[in-house]
Amino acid sequence: MTAVVDDMTWLEVGTLDEIPRQGARVLKREQGDIAVFRTAADEVFALLNRCPHRGGPLSEGILYGRNIVCPLHNWCLDLASGEAKGPDEGCAPAYATRVEAGRVFVCTEPN
């Protein structure tokens, strides 16, 4: 799948080193903060930083594999799609990311 995205919407947010492994940092925006995650395997994902359950800050959750567990009530979301797993239903908007020479870009239009 190669989505055609307007170059304007790719935003450089920082370097890979600035995001802790198995952790996240936040891109602050007026339209809603985006959490930028880095997995143990150095993949980068981005989700709107609001849990679909009750708006918990996903950037503060525990990350494992390609999952993030919300700190408020333990919903587990898929980092790639933002979909809640298991019995819970809901989805956090996901944003495309790419890493070039250690620089992290986030597409600020949701997928």
Added chain:
Amino acid sequence: MNKERLVLVGNGMAGMRTIEELLKLEPDLYEITVFGAEPHPNYNRILLSPVLSGEKTIDEIILNSRDWYAEHGITLHTGDPVEHIDRRKRLVRSRSGLEVPYDRLVLATGSNPFIIPVPGADLPGVLGYRDIADVEAMIETARGFKRAIVIGGGLLGLEAAYGLQQQGMEVTVVHLLDTLMERQLDKPAAALLKASLEQRGLTFLMEAQTAAIQGRDRVESVRFADGSEIATDLVVMAVGIRPNMALAQNAGIHCERGIVVDDTMLTYDARIYAIGECVQHRGHCYGLVAPLFEQAKVCANHLAKLGYGRYHGSVTSTKLKVTGIDLFSAGQYQGGDGCEEILFQDPGAGIYKKLVIRENRLAGAVLYGDTIDGAWFFQLMREGTDISEIREDLLFGQAHLGDSGHGGQTQAALMTDEMQVCDCNGVCKGEIVKAITSKGLFTLEDVKLHTKAAASCGSCTGLVEQILASTLGSDYSTPEAKPICTCTDYSHDQVRAAIREQHLTSLSDCFEKLDWRRPDGCHVCRPALNYYLISTWPAEAIDDSQSRFVNERVHANIQKDGTYSVIPRIFGGETSPAQLRAIAEAAEKYAVRSVKITGGQRIDLLGLTKEQLPHIWKDLTDAGFVSGHAYGKSMRTVKTCVGSQWCRFGVQDSTKMGIELEELTWGSWTPHKFKLAVSGCPRNCAEATIKDFGVVAIESGWELHIGGNGGVKVRATDVLCRVTTPEQVKEYCGAFMQLYREEARYLERTAPWVERVGLAYIKKRIVEDEIGRRAFYKRFLESQAQAQVDPWKERAAGAEAHEFTALKQVNG
């Protein structure tokens, strides 16, 4: 490969049971579609009565949630009955017009309540008792109306009557005969039952034949054949059921009283099976779950193409599910030609037992008031055991057999492996014991999940618990082998032992050496492992902040709106004007939204953003505060009362003691939160007896308490011992905390831990073993040397800055 298509008509207990049995044998053989006339996923019909009486909710009786269907790739159409079967084209058509082709079809349409065809039977307010809709209508009626009549004094009628009464209605039960539950009980037992139900406030009208139901817009009264009338707002008909076979009949499938099947549950159409209450097998129709589940097993065996299952019919037994009434009946309880009866009656105690014997075999039983031997009798009956040898003692139950020494044992221990425990799901003791030992089950929930025992009507729950207890011996409450999470098969204790014995000092070590299934664990095991690592190797293991819950990583408490609260430590709960001024100034400077005095004698500043945290910490640490660790699995607070310095009752200086204890213990990480308190006299104003470690001053020194909890489940402490000096208090406290830190499981509070290992064990380690105590204390101090670094001060000085700043800020 194209899968074969299986369609199930009837999303009820028998049908879904067949699907579950099939999935156990062949999870991938079919593409499965299920049609249900009711708008619900499969639920436990047996438990409608507890829902009616308010003892359970509908959610609690759901057997297969919608998610379950989805997870197993089953297409479910609820609220959409199948109206037509086209056997030539091999497809079914539903009311909504859906057409679904099948390679095999299973009919499990259950039965319909029989409504006596009297005038007025179709008036609003006349109900059957069969499904959730009926129960909802009854509960609704009970809200607005007072009087109810239940027609039919059988099992179903009595359960309905009891439930309606629990909903606040005045209930009259009308029965055609002179004996209640005549299909299960003989006259004496029925009389006992009737008396006891009358005592509970039910009214009975016996030998009454309903002639008409009368009313204008809804039911107003019932008229009987003798001309008498009773006014009522609701009529529930529970006079029997009729197999629901219209669909099959219209499709030309051979039916008599029910859909006729052979011993493989096949109808006259070789592609169509039928099971459950809609079925007639060897001339019998069944109306209880146990035989239907036996049928389900056989049907699944053939659907899975194994081909050897045979159903030979069932002997059934009955229990009445009216809370507080013990009733069991099975087999030919009425006796008759060629039968002998053995009777036991104790009307005073409300006990009645009758055994029916034919040709030296038990043919039937009725037990009232004492049903403990029901399962055993039922077993003898089904196996056709020759009972001539034990006939004398039979009535007194299995415990009376043999020479002596059986008295103290539980019933479960006396059961043989072949004896059936759960009659609903046909599970015998041997299967349960095997599942417990081979799969490492420890709780009733586990056993239900793995064996289905006690998972339907629940009347064997007590027995299953006994079997658990007797199989696991005294270890019942010790979930020894329960894995930490789905990443591993190792238990908490095994992992901790491995960390110690193999000298594992990092998470990646653990994942690798212990064959973790997920390469970087999960949110359940990582915090636990991290704790075990840093508590076992305080000087070596590196605390992995990404494996800590947000509060411990950020050193503040996250609130539901994503802001944080900050609680500075106030040692022993004693503060000063200067401290209060510093807190007040910080609160104003950072526009703290609430200031709250906590239960642990601290001041909570609420509503701070993450970015503000290092700044307010700087101000607070400059004023001499350290982190209060109110956010962690750690030593929280030492609460004190005023003590002998001021209080006229105080016998020791509790405040000073409390401050010293807090100076000793602050900063330590524990399996779960850990709270202390020191009271200056036995009046115990600091509530030391609901703390993890409580100290109560006495004339001669201090009384030490452990294992208390003031949360959801309150537990008062156990007294550990008495000591005389403050130095001893500290040594015992440190040693106790260290024992807890080294041996309790992650997230286990002291209260359940003390209950699990026993007070005697802790006394042995801490009080009786002086050398051991000293060693614990020494290790505690060593660990504290690493732990007592103020996390706030470090972060105020710039540590972990990424944690408190945005990656980037954009506008617009």
